Amino acid sequence: MHETITTPKGAAGAAGTPVAGHSWGQEFRALFQLGWPLIVAQLAQNALITTDVIMVGWLGGKYLAAAALANALFICIQLFGVGVTSAVAPMVAQAIGAGDLRQVRRTVRQGFWVAIVLVALLFPIAWNIGPIYTAIGQDPELVALAEIFVHYAIWLFVPAFMLIVARSFLSALGATRVILVITVLGAVLNFLADYALIFGNWGFPRLELAGAGIATTLVNLAMLAMMLGYIVTHRRYRRYHILARFFEPDWSRFFEIWRIGGPIGFMLLAEVGLFTCAALLQGWLGTAEVAAHSVALQLAAIAFMVPLGLGQATTVRVGIALGEANPEGIRKAGWAALLATLLFMSLTSAVLFAIPHQLVGLFLDPTNPENFRILTLAASYLAIVALFQLADGAQVAMVSALRGISDTRGPLIIGIVGYWGVGFPVAYLLGFHTELRGVGIWLGLAAGLAVVAIVLIIRFARRGHFGVLRNLALSSQPA
Template structure:
């Protein structure tokens, strides 16, 4: 019985690991920025956190929207229909470009809000120039996402990974030169980190297009686009899948962003501690994201083949694998919770010793809660991937809204600002929201697949 599920582990991991590494690449850009900027001081670290909080919300909408391309390409691939696969990529590129430019414009319009958010004034002053540059990097990032989701829809998950690895090398190099002014370059502080992010994302788009164009398998899809012919039917199909998927991701990322803002109300040390715990958990979350793509692709293929019994067995094997891996991460967080925060700060800095010590103590408490929500977070994102593979997006969007905003956020708000739990209280709300989401999404998947099998 158990072997029915475990025999799929190898192929699931083969599909998922390049996605995990690619996703970790995105997070590693933030990780590198945080560690390098953390050497400048806690105000700079809090400023990057505040600036990125706006960008992450916009990024979640872009990445969520682009996931609509994967199930359409996977279904076309399962049915052996190249024309539909190419059409999904072409229309996806158009929509992702428009969305990237729109999100950049919206962030620029939102800049004045930074002054009215009760954030520390020195943090806001540092965050504004950083935000402007990183907001523009959303345009190449979301165009890259269209190519990435297309490549994953064809079960070719390694090419986006290569592009992301290159982007990281570029980002870290430019960071080193411009944050600290090494080798005679100007010392730009956190603006140097923003330039590194922007340059690396443009290079990432150019490189993935270059890689796909050179491979014979992709040539029929990625060459000879006629952008003059845009079909309303395909645009509508992508929007009908992409818009709810964007909202699902937005509801989750927005509650984590609300946690950043609530922490800012508690002070810069609480905000810096929150940033550390968030960055560490987002790295382990990428494993769930990778397996979520594997679930979306494999469920999409089985949907194309109309084989629903097999679809359910494969999906459940991915859920089981995710559970096992997330338990391992939970143990790592429990064991390393006092040591992990020290990576982010200069513990020998005598001037900031009191601040740094407080940040480490608060971050260790947050990692205790984060250990438990690893499991809920991994399960909910993978089940969401399987539901996207079934092209079921509307009810899951409602589920994520209820879980995060009607259950999780009120708990975060009350326990964070009105009890002695403070930062830990904010994270208790996150844990509750993620657990509610995982349970309700699994019930939805179980109900749908049962119905399809009986049909």
């Protein structure tokens, strides 16, 4: 059976409204209409991890440090897979903008194939987290606890990667509210499962870190089941038959996802890998430092969810404009996203500066004398987190806009140079060759993010001069 789904050009309205002819006001409205459910969904998604961190923290500082150590590498590996599969979003958006919806189903189907291959590639690496950490000199007791968590959480790879493909499909079609609802339900389920399995409530066994891993896996399976169920039963989306002829290959689409998504995955790996190495550096300083780092990083991640959700909407908006062969739409979608992101991150920076001790107190009992050093260190780290909020938001806005026009290799090079050529050396030097210690490590992270943000802004502003659009029959645009 051939795929006969057709739609008029301009079906981009499914993802807000068509880009062609937009004023700046219309573009801001379209961006927020598409983006606000994704922003809230990202906050809910982050709540899954935050819930784990908070509840594990209630077990004690040792367990919190072990969970931080586990997540440092585990999330790094997971995000590589998320980055590769996220290439489905701009590819589907471009197909919608061009009115070529035959490619929508093919892209989604091959996205599931890529997800399965990623599981096979990444599973052995994550499973051996214990030997990896032992080889690099981490505390044996923390390594043993971290290994327990990972060996139960690792099974989430299958649903998590496939979930990104399904989310990308719905996002490109503008169905972001259902993503929000399912993600919020997932966050609630994760809280209940954590409460039951970590502490042994409601008649369940007390499994501690193993319980956190089991809960996370079960919740991801439930979210995938809900999302696929919605897609195959809703009359608007079931006509795409995304699971039909599942085993039929489409190698051009399959390798196109790897071509676009591979650099996305490696850039996420470069960025998250920097933060992972920062956690390892903190581990060399002491258990209190790595626990404090975990708290500060979790608060930074919460703030980051807003530009990340808006960035997903930006990729779709820019992708639709590209499919419409609309240079002005690309320009407006990118710069509107940058301005909106900078405005929000200015607010989060102010909050982090104003109430660091109150925020840190959410993760550890401030009345417990054993937590005093962790709380003090975490509050000092938050001052640096507040400093790099604008840079962090700017880099995600610009990289999202560039992904919308399938420009992923250039940002990858920029990320590697900025994160590892600047960020890591500065973090190491300030952390181990000055009295700054953990604060110096965070200053290194801030330096790397700032360099990447500045260069990505320049690349988007001069996208025509860099040849990003040379094969797309689009004229050069003013910045």
